Amino acid sequence: MASAPRWGEVGKESEVSGRPFLQIPGPTNVPERVLRAMDRAVPDHRGPEMPAVTGEIVSRLRGVFGTHAAEIVMYPGSGTAAWEASLTNTLSPGDRVLAFNIGHFSHLYAECARRLGMVVDELESEWGSGPRLAALEDTLRGDREQAIRAVLVVHNETSTGVTSRVGPIRHVLDNVGHPALLLVDAVSSLASIEFQFDAWAVDVALTAPQKGLMLPPGMGILAVSERALAASQRATAPRYFLDWQPVIEQLHRGYFPYTPATLLLFGLREALRILDEEGLSAVYARHARLAEAVRAAVGQWNLQILCRDPAEYSNTVTTIVVPVDADSDEVLRIADERFRLSLGVGLGKSKGRAFRIGHLGSLNELEVLATIAGVELSLHGAGIPIRLGAGVAAAERLFAEPAPTAVRAMAS
Ligand SMILES: *Cc1c(COP(=O)(O)O)cnc(C)c1O
Secondary structure, three states: OOOOOOOOOOOOOOOOOOOOEEEOOOOOOOOHHHHHHHOOOOOOOOOOOHHHHHHHHHHHHHHHHOOOOOEEEEEEOOHHHHHHHHHHOOOOOOOEEEEEEOOHHHHHHHHHHHHOOOEEEEEEOOOOOOOOHHHHHHHHHHOOOOOEEEEEEEOEEOOOOEEOOHHHHHHHHHHHOOOOEEEEEOOOOOOOOOOOOOOOOOOEEEEOOOOOOOOOOOEEEEEEOHHHHHHHHHOOOOOOOOOHHHHHHHHHOOOOOOOOOHHHHHHHHHHHHHHHHHOHHHHHHHHHHHHHHHHHHHHHOOOEEOOOOHHHEOOOEEEEEOOOOOOHHHHHHHHHHHHOEEEEEOOHHHOOOEEEEEOOOOOOHHHHHHHHHHHHHHHHHOOOOOOOOHHHHHHHHHHHOOOOHHHHHHHO
16 A cells, blocks of 8 residues: 655645544644644744743643642753753762663663763663562662662653552652652653652652643753752753753743743643643543543453553553564554554564553543544554454443543532
């Protein structure tokens, strides 16, 4: 079959009409309201208009991070830049760092620290499992000189569809009485899965806006605790562009030390307004419900969800293992060519073995049903034996019951 032209490709019409389905776990679909908010003249980033925009963003972002007073830092960049900022601003070359390696992204976060000159120990889990708390406790207790300066956690491991429980990790640190900083990647969880920066005493949380925040890519965003600010006074890792001190100082006045991604800021303000209109608890409940429908469909296909423990199921991404004699890339190819449905590839060691459905951001029940239908048709097309309609029916049975109103009331 001839491959379909890409959506938006200049001079070509797509063979598939209608909108494309972007169901990778980020970037996610950008709501019309956000697109319109960015469709405007580029403002003077040192002009009088900016402080109201950045001020509103900072205050609404604090709500999404679950913090009253953490400093908010924003850079042009991406989640990877935010990783680097979280490390260079708090640590020095040679510092010991402990990282959970539970999949592709958590390993890369550890690798980032290693490249920056930190000495990194990785506590590995089998893919599909979350952080090993007993191993954390043993390692921290063994660290009598308290040389470990930071613990790196990926809240939602986007490669495996596993959500780490950050609260219990904080408890281990507290029980052992270990002063290491707690640095948390919330790139594919923030604004979709509850995050509690203050309650979990997180020191740095970081994200990028192209996932739960429903924006195009182009920024790195951090929340920074007082302890992390104090650590940055001593940290000697080289930094210039990502030095958060000038960013924080300027942001207090509503500005940036260099040209920010101004149009993204207008989009971000709108996205945060949308989230607050729905109410964060309703947003989290919606993600839980949509994720449950996807998992119900997978159950009907008799395929394995890579995440083993239902208590660690991710509400933003589901990683699905295909039978040993099948190729997950073939499923993705069919989804893309026939239906303009983009699904996530199997990353790292699950390449060809698994694929991922992203179900986060701007998404509703009918869109999830269409996604499930597209996956079913693609599995069928790839010769994987499933009963057409079984997954859609399972999800519909779940959606037939309206979302609990208690959740809605709570949010308003
Ligand atoms: C997407 C993602 C990143 C990387 O973000 P970029 O914006 O691509 O640099 C980091 N961590 C997690 C958990 C992610 O899902």
